[in-house]
Amino acid sequence: MRALVLEAYGEPLVLESIDPPEPAPHGAVIDVDACGICRSDWHAWQGHGEWADDQVPLGQVLGHEPAGTVVKVGDQVSEIQVGDRVAVPFNLGDGTCPQCRNGHGNVCDDGYALGFEADAPGAFAEQVHVPHADFNAVSLPDGVSAEDVAALGCRYVTAFHALSHRAEVQGGDWVAVHGCGGLGLAGVQIASALGASVVAVDVREEPLDMATDLGADVTVDATEVDDVPAEIRHRTNGGADVSVDALGRAETCRNSVECLATRGTHVQLGLTTEAEKGEVSLPIDAMTRWDVDFLGSRGMPPSRYDELLTMMASGRLDPAALVTKRVSLDAVSDRLGAMSEYETAGFEVVTEF
Known part of the structure; x- marks a missing residue:
């Protein structure tokens, strides 16, 4: 064969x-x-x-x-x-x-x-x-x-398991999705179907347009704002309840954690690249102070x-x-x-x- x-x-x-x-x-x-x-x-x-x-x-x-x-x-x-x-x-x-x-x-x-x-x-x-x-x-x-x-x-089943089973997204939640490749776009569609409001973040126009078509309520072009987490906190009136790093870069992982509301949940879906080699520094003191959860999810x-x-x-x-x-x-x-x-x-x- x-x-x-x-x-x-x-x-x-x-x-x-x-x-x-x-x-x-x-x-x-x-x-x-x-x-x-x-x-x-x-x-x-x-x-x-x-x-x-x-x-x-x-x-x-x-x-x-x-x-x-x-x-x-x-x-x-x-x-x-x-x-x-x-x-x-x-x-x-x-x-x-x-x-x-x-x-x-x-x-x-x-x-x-x-x-x-x-x-x-x-x-x-x-x-x-x-x-x-x-x-x-x-x-x-x-x-x-x-x-x-x-x-x-x-990609799709990983996003579904992450949002539905691990983070337990519910109607009325704000969900931020960092990186609108296939995995991130799946997260956008699923979060919207679960009743959440969605912020989609990317640096390219085409995937952001797709995110809107798939149910995103807000899109953020990361090349046009100085502080992505601050922009998300502003657009969601206090921060995301659930935030997903669907890319796996140090910047998107930190942005995901830092855009959360008090008692918010970060979900790591993207695998890291050779630049990170599996290691990303995080604001641990702030995560502890604001009762933030950090979850992994696979398949x-x-x-x-x-x-x-x-x-x-x-x-x-x-x-x-x-x-x-x-x-x-x-x-x-x-x-x-x-x-x-x-x-x-x-x-x-x-x-x-």
């Missing part, structure tokens, strides 16, 4: 013919109908993560936002069947550890990261293997397409996908509205390169394999 392989960091991925996967006894193989292209793929392609012992190995098939149709199952699989249309979370659990048993499979003690480690080849390929398929593969309701689910990817438990899929089926959420480009497998390297200069907007999805 055709697959894109990471042969050298920062160099174009190599389109190779490799053996198709066979299912483990607990696994399933799906034909990939669509797969999102994510900034996390860009981090992997750049070789980031060495500072956290999390660098993706060379020889890896990247791609971690797939949806498709089951074509083979292992002999221990009882729930997922050949012909099922499924979504595949990137944060794969084993279904048996204490975290999985308590509904937190996104942080499984013995889990896999699809597309980021040798034991879990990714979905920039014609087929992908899903381990522990009865636990991880999520059946799709009628009316939800593979492209819709590829738009969910890791979403497979057991909670139904909440999101139900909102999609009812039309309350529309991740496909964030899709700005549909490309073929051999165009992925160019699209990753465009991310280096922040030349992408919204979600880009592979639909031709």
Whole structure:
């Protein structure tokens, strides 16, 4: 089968013919109908993560936002069947550890990261293997397409889990979103759907316009104000109740913390770059003084996908509205390169394999 392989960091991925996967006894193989292209793929392609012992190995098939149709199952699989249309979370659990048993499979003690480690080849390929398929593969309701689910990817589900489950955003809250790439725009749409008022922050006109279309009440161009946190506190009459760093730079992380109202909650979603190497200084004394929470969030438990899929089926959420480009497998390297200069907007999805 055709697959894109990471042969050298920062160099174009190599389109190779490799053996198709066979299912483990607990696994399933799906034909990939669509797969999102994510900034996390860009981090992997750049070789980031060495500072956290999390660098993706060379020889890896990247791609971690797939949806498709089951074509083979292992002999221990009882729930997922050949012909099922499924979504595949990137944060794969084993279904048996204490975290999985308590509904937190996104942080499984013995889990896999699809597309980021040798034991879990990714979905920039014609087929992908899903381990522990009865636990991880999520059946799709009628009316939800593979492209819709590829738009969910890791970005949309991460934003949904962060805002709905971790920060528990409610109607009437002010939510600030720092960085309006795909992850940030997902946060804008979700926060609005949850009943919050939203401030979207970026340095580019196009994503700020998209944020407005997706439900942002206020936009802030960070190149046009001297003090982003002060601007947000002014526009929200005291500060955001919840603020999200969707970019992962030291500046956006600090801005997110400093724009909060008393007893506000910061949620860190963006991964840091080589400049930060996983470390950001924060105003700890002020956070303590004003009872500020700092949360991390990663993916979403497979057991909670139904909440999101139900909102999609009812039309309350529309991740496909964030899709700005549909490309073929051999165009992925160019699209990753465009991310280096922040030349992408919204979600880009592979639909031709």
